[in-house]
Amino acid sequence: MIDVELRGIMKKFQSNVVVQNFNLQVEQGEFISFLGPSGCGKTTTLNMIAGFLDPDGGDLLIKGQRMNGVPPYKRELGMVFQTYSLFPHMTVAENIAYGLKLRKVNKQEMQERVNRVLGLVKLPNVADRYPKQLSGGQRQRIAIARALVIEPSLLLLDEPLSNLDAKLREELRDELKRLHHEIGVTTIFVTHDQEEALALSDRIVVMNHGFVEQIGTPLEIYNQPASEFVHTFIGKTxxxxxxxxxxxxxxxxxxxxxxxxxxxxxxxxxxxxxxxxxxxxxxxxxxxxxxxxxxxxxxxxxxxxxxxxxxxxxxxxxxxxxxxxxxxxxxxxxxxxxxxxxxxxxxxxxxxxxxxxxxxx
Ligand SMILES: Nc1ncnc2c1ncn2[C@@H]1O[C@H](COP(=O)(O)OP(=O)(O)OP(=O)(O)O)[C@@H](O)[C@H]1O
Ligand SMILES: [Mg+2]
Missing domain, CATH: 2.40.50.100 (RNA polymerase II/Efflux pump adaptor protein, barrel-sandwich hybrid domain)
Structure with missing residues (x-):
């Protein structure tokens, strides 16, 4: 089953076209990475899938439904941003429960679900802390927990690991992989780190200047690059x-x-x-x-x-x-x-x- 489909998606800011003719079908349960250098249009594309931006051309479908113009809160998505986006004046539990409150989930179920996702991200004992009492890596785990608690049909991650130091980044990368195996939610992950993309993805979309250069499995991208750009971007040569x-x-x-x-x-x-x-x-x-x-x-x-x-x-x-x-x-x-x-x-x-x-x- 196709969860997300981009058909000839185009986006421009004023006269500047930043995403062009983007075509992609994401299967249910797949882990897809958008990989490319800074400014190539990764976040812009992710924001169109999330509904924060509307395409200027083409169609966006989620579970077969055309989504152009549909606001983010009607898309049932979990999203994690590059910068920590937790509410500083709320505890971890309140942060995570926020989306459930909006959905009027009852207190007991709310508590159960908060505890469950805290277990999933391996931080069972921090529910009463405030974000400033957590390390950077812990905060990103909480941001991931908050995205997961609403049981989204689609998880969108925009460079969630890039503010962390190298060792922690690798650790959390493995956690993400484990989490994906465990819950199997369809995931789109934005990164400019080729190792991250290779390690995590079922398929990688390599982007350059708003264009899709290649879509393929990590092995295909590594061994059968469609262009010089793909070959040189993916590793030393x-x-x-x-x-x-x-x-x-x-x-x-x-x-x-x-x-x-x-x-x-x-x-x-x-x-x-x-x-x-x-x-x-x-x-x-x-x-x-x-x-x-x-x-x-x-x-x-x-x-x-x-x-x-x-x-x-x-x-x-x-x-x-x-x-x-x-x-x-x-x-x-x-x-x-x-x-x-x-x-x-x-x-x-x-x-x-x-x-x-x-x-x-
Ligand atoms: N609101 C905006 N108004 C005008 N131009 C924008 C806007 N948002 C993004 N752009 C431009 O669109 C292009 C793509 O930006 P985008 O944020 O999608 O890149 P990115 O691939 O996510 O890069 P990075 O890895 O640095 O986050 C860039 O040239 C950027 O300057
Ligand atoms: Mg970006």
Whole structure:
């Protein structure tokens, strides 16, 4: 069943179009993320789904009903904003019960439901405290509890974790995931953090300048990006420019502008012989070895220019001719201590090379 549908949604402020031709169907129970850089239209789109803004074009449907012009309180949504939006003069319990009061739920049921959601967000003992007596992470949990207590048909979260420090953010991210497994409410989550989107989502909508660049599962977005923007936004990558100089069955031979030869396996997007291309290789796909013996289709000699030890892995920069390749070396395969200035061989598989036609997006 489709819970939410956006059909050709457009939004402009004065003459400035900030969301364009947005099409999406959200299945019941799905966890969808809107991911994109600041200003790309994530909050604007979420606010149209919530009813705080009305689209200037297209149709918005919730459970099959056209919702254009319907005010937020008639949409049965739970919403959590980026900034803490608890009422400071009310206790936690009063904050959470607020939406139930508006809905004239009786006292006993109200108390039960408040206690239940406090249990869900793992804060059973703070009902009588005021927001200022809670930590930032606790406040965001209460904001989530307040959104959940009305048993919304749809949960909308606008960067609920971005004001928290890194460790807490990760902790609360896992909590959100657990909560979603537990109650299964259809959720739309806005973030500009690709890790958050990858970790949480059934599907991700990657946005750029008001446009949808790609909609797909985290694996699809990571491994089969529809555009250079999607590939580079979703994680670190090595980007080389070059040309297709050979095609042998399913294997492409590419020559970079720096004269390096790269073998690439058959691509999703077809490229022609002699076509100018952009070549991407993720740092975690590059292995460093001390010998020229290679199991992989690609092997180049270089010297280690920079090695940054980052705990679970070492980030290495290897100078290969006029290129600098970035490699992420996991501790498991770095029994040897990498020294800067060392000669190393970079190896990678033909399957791990992504090739896109240059100038075709
Ligand atoms: N009320 C408004 N009036 C005019 N322009 C607006 C208004 N609200 C948003 N915009 C513009 O619309 C564009 C999209 O804004 P939006 O808030 O949706 O971005 P966002 O993707 O949520 O970004 P962020 O990650 O920074 O929150 C921006 O260029 C913004 O300046
Ligand atoms: Mg925003």
């Amino acid at each position: 090595n980007r080389l420019e070059g040309e297709v100089i050979g095609m042998d069955g399913d294997v492409l031979t590419l020559r970079t502008t720096g004269g390096m030869l790269v073998k690439a396996a058959k691509q999703q997007r077809t490229v022609a012989l002699h076509e100018k291309v952009i070549i991407f290789i993720r740092p975690e796909k590059i292995k460093l070895t001390d010998t020229a013996v290679s199991e992989e289709a690609n092997r180049v000699k270089g010297y280690l220019q920079l090695a940054s030890f980052l705990g679970s892995y070492t980030e290495c920069e290897v100078k290969v001719g006029e290129h600098t390749l970035s490699a992420k070396v996991q501790m498991t395969d770095s029994s040897v201590d990498r020294q800067e200035g060392q000669t190393v061989y970079c190896q990678w598989n033909a399957d791990d090379v992504l090739v896109m036609p240059a100038g075709r997006g």
